[in-house]
Amino acid sequence: MADGIDGLNGIKGINPNTIKPEKTNTDKNNLDFANILKEAIEEVNALQKNADSVAADYAAGKITDIHQVIIAAEKASLSLKLTSEVTNRIVEAYKEIMRMQI
Template sequence: MKVDLQTVNPLQTAFKAAGNSKIGETNEGPSFADQLKKAFYEVNDMQVRADKITEQFVAGKVEDIHQVTVATEQANLALQLTVQVRNKIVEAYQEIARMQV
């Protein structure tokens, strides 16, 4: 019994299930790189806001230490998450690079 491999291609099946008719076709949504850039800019904005509110607190313009603490902790957690995501991306790239073709 001969099986046509084109009809059993799991990647092709997955892309069809996702709404793409061919491998490599993309939807009109933003790319993965665009999503990463957006996330990096958001993390940077959190860092800048935390720095500004800390400066304002030191200058005496903000009296609520809670605001400063929350902003700083949010920026810290976002940065830690970003570093972990970067580490996973690097690990995945290294794993793919080690694959024998």
């Protein structure tokens, strides 16, 4: 039975001393909750501003394709809905944690 496994003898084992942890820079990769939330809100704000500028350009006649305007408005609308839903869930989770008894 073991005759067909002779090829596995050449496989080296994993040496835990050769595995190096991934280097992280705390200044660049600071992923605390406040920064993540801030970046998400800034992205939603940028989408809202983009939708407003595309709508203004369409009204001014700079853009003739109504599809671009509708897509930009829907992206902004969906991102705002998602942000408000996430905010509601965060508030609900916070309230639930505050109701817990120790």
